[in-house]
Amino acid sequence: MMKNVVACIDGTDVSTAVSDFGAWASQRLTVSLVLLHVLDKSEYPAQTDMSGNIGLGSREALLQELAELDEKRGKLALEQGRMMLETAKQRAMDDGVIEPITHQRHGNLLDSLLAIEQDTRLLVLGKHDEKLKPHVGSRVESVVRSLHCPILVTTDTFKAPEKVMLAFDGSDTTRKGVEMVAGSPLFKGVPCHLILVGNDNEAHRKQLNWAQSTLEAAGFDAPASIISGDVEQVLCDYRREHSIDMLIMGAWGHSVVRRFLVGSTTTSVVRNATVPVLLLR
Amino acid sequence: MYQTLKTNWLSNPRGDLLAGIVVALALIPEAIAFSIIAGVDPKVGLYASFCIAVVIAFTGGRTGMISAATGAMALLMVTLVKEHGLEYLLAATLLTGLLQIGAGYLKLGSLMRFVSRSVVTGFVNALAILIFLAQLPELNPATDGVTWHVYAMTAGGLGIIYLFPYLTRSIPSPLVTIVVLTALAIWLDMDIRNVGSMGELPDTLPVFLWPDVPLNLETLLIILPYSVSLAVVGLLESLMTATIVDDLTDTPSDKNRECKGQGIANIGSGLLGGMAGCAMIGQSVINIKSGGRTRLSTLSAGVFLLLMVVFLDRWVAQIPMAALVAVMIMVAIGTFSWESIRNLKQHPMSSNIVMIATVVVVVATHNLAYGVFVGVLLGALFFANKVGQYKYVVSEASDDGLTRTYRVVGQVFFASADKFVEFFDFKEAVDKVVIDLCEAHFWDITAVSALDKVVLKFRREGTEVEVIGLNEASATIVDRFAVHDKPDAVDKLMAH
Secondary structure, eight states, X not given: OOOEEEEEOOSSTTHHHHHHHHHHHHHHHTOOEEEEEEEOGGGSOOOOOTTOOOOTTHHHHHHHHHHHHHHHHHHHHHHHHHHXXXXXXXXXXXXXXXXXXXXXXXXXXXXXXXXXXXXXXXXXXXXXXXXXXXHHHHHHHHHHHHOOSOEEEEOSSOOOOSSEEEEOXXXXXXXXXXXXXXXXXXXXXXXXXXXXXXXXXXXXXXHHHHHHHHHHHTTOOOOEEEEOSOHHHHHHHHHHHTTOSEEEEEOXXXXXXXXXXXXXXXXXXXXXXXXXXXXXX | OHHXXXXXXXXXXXXXXXXXXXXXXXXXXXXXXXXXXXXXXXXXXXXXXXXXXXHHHHHOSSTTOOEESOHHHXXXXXXXXXXXXXXXXXXXXXXXHHHHHHHHHTTGGGGGGGSOHHHHHHHHHHHHHHHHHHHGGGGOTTSTTOOXXXXXXXXXXXXXXXXXXXXXXXXXXXXXXXXXXXXXXXHTTOOOOBGXXXXXXXXXXXXXXXXXXXXXXXXXXXXXXXXXXXXXXXXXXXXXXXXXXXXXXXOOOOHHHHHXXXXXXXXXXXXXXXXXXXXXXXXXXXXXXXXXXXXXXXXXXXXXXXXXXXXXXXXXXXXXXXXXXXXXHHHXXXXXXXXXXXXXXXXXXXXXXXXXXXXXXXXXXXXXXXXXXXXXXXXXXXHHHHHHTSXXXXXXXXXXXXXXXXXXXXXXXXXXXXXXXXXXXXXXXXXXXXXXXXXXXXXXXXXXXXXXXXXHHHHHTTOEEEEESHHHHHTTOOSOOOTTTOTTHHHHHHHO
16 A cells, blocks of 8 residues: 655644645655644533532433533534645645545544554654644654654745755664665755764764765765764754755654653754754654 | 643643532532441541542543542441441451452453443432432431421522522532531531531541551451452442443543552552542532543542541531531432433333342342342343344245254244244154254254254154254354454354
8 A cells, every 4th residue: 555645734824834845745755645634622621610519310411511512612623624624735736736635533643643654654743833832842742752654843834845964873763764865755856964963983984974875875965074062052053054954863762761851852853943854763 | 651641630720620629529528428327437438538539540540530438338338347347447448459459450340341221320320319318317307416407407508509500600509508507507506416526537637557457367258248349339330430421521441440540549548547439420420510521630629628628627527417418419319310210111121120120129238239230130131031032933844744844043042942942843743854953043052952852852753853054053152252363253153
């Protein structure tokens, strides 16, 4: 079965960029684009009735009442979601995608994504303004943790990448990442800068050389450099200096416990990046 | 981790905290009233309610459900407390917890599928009746201190509970009832029974203590029967309540985790000087109605309960029993399934009998487990009887009248084996009988021996018997057909 590019549409201001990036990726990869909207009932606030009494038939009446409320909300959300998907579909078609597929599911985002993980080649998620909605960041994070497909976390504006950079640290994840980039049509013809954050020593240089030659063998223009310093700061400076449009990096190597205690570079890079980040697992 | 924390605890903080307060108000009367019925100080029930609610908030499998010291459990402890005292009750509570954890690991929660809708309704109604009956001693004129004031106050309390919400829905009406009646009793200096006269109230936070019982076989034999009853009733009520909350909130729950959670909560309760408890239908409905959805609502109910009784103990002691009786009558009324009375006319007689039998047995024995047992048994009998009727035998004679073919279609098992034998005419003088079983299901050994009997009887009459399709029919005697690894097993079974 053909794997798809899945773009998560939620109707916020990033949705346009998400559908644009989805369209771009699906055209580069020549696979279908699936526009997904998830209806999550747990997002609705519970109704509060402080009267605190129960009488004859209270249980039945309460069930009826709650079901009616859910029904109303559900219908509205369904309608709204359909409209959002229609808009996104139209936009993707304007971008040149032939027949984008729209898909709506009930449940929470993570479960819905896990259900279609088998058929997902690339997942496109929007990153909300973290200051306005701090909780969305953790949702993106839990999705990235649980799924094993590449995930593109977009910002709210679309720009087809003309220069990308790959944060390389010699680990298995990033080595595999280099091979994926080299083997995928996604970045064909786009210069891919290689960055290794760390001391300039023999081992690092050897690893970076391997990465560079792998990419060059696949026809990439791949300037490589080793810079020492704080990972996040270095990546950020380098990006600005060379006006990079997209960051590619391996996602979380550490356990949940460790991340909970010491925090994670990936989390804060994703959170603070002003360009889209492609996470490889 | 953040995600779980968020959805299970912090997705609805305002509704949860408010609901916690409302629920705590409904927990206090039940804990006090049933401590008295169990024959222990109110503090035993109140500590139990606090501890169970707090522990189950973390360990339970059903978010938004309320567990605490309950009437159903208290009624099972009466003789244990009377004959052996409080320490044995605490020990029995610990053992109950262990049994429930064991049930959780053995996944006994899945046995709930044998408890039919009618039994659940019967259970709920019986529970409501038990809660109501438990209030009667406080209204019995023979009891010391019960005067016409008590009746007036109870009636007034019920009036406030049901009429006050028409005025405003922002203050819990049970709270208004308790406050108004307490103020009235203090102001008029009425000589009526109040909470303070029922026994010791908690004055400190609960402390850890190991039950003071000899650790030997004798103790175990004393507490085991009680612990088994408590564990069974606790799990039954908890799992039924979980199903009700599942329906109300349209969200799933983990029943086996709930079993283990109840066990851990009871062990915690026993170690802090509390009695065994379980989930409560009425209070859980109040919680959902008040907007509680997550674990935070359960936790806050427990914490508010303790804060109220420990720091307001002087005032709690002044609450007249009449006020608590009014609140408990409300809980009883709200727990009762009103719909089941209306449904009596439409539902089949067999399910009505199951429901009513469950109620009658519970009310007679004061043990919900017996009621459920009788209900499940009756339900199974009715079902076997019904399925046994899905069967017929057609026979036709050959043209020369010397051979007769019986074609058996349908279900043959213990409940229908006798009828199966009756279908055959042994007195007919034929040379040969053909029994075609290709479309029959033989479910058990009784069915097979019934067939043997038929064959034998024909032989004794000198008739030759040929059985067709025996292999297919007996292939259905399966204790456990592995549908999961043989996808066509069900098709095969249904095909003939």
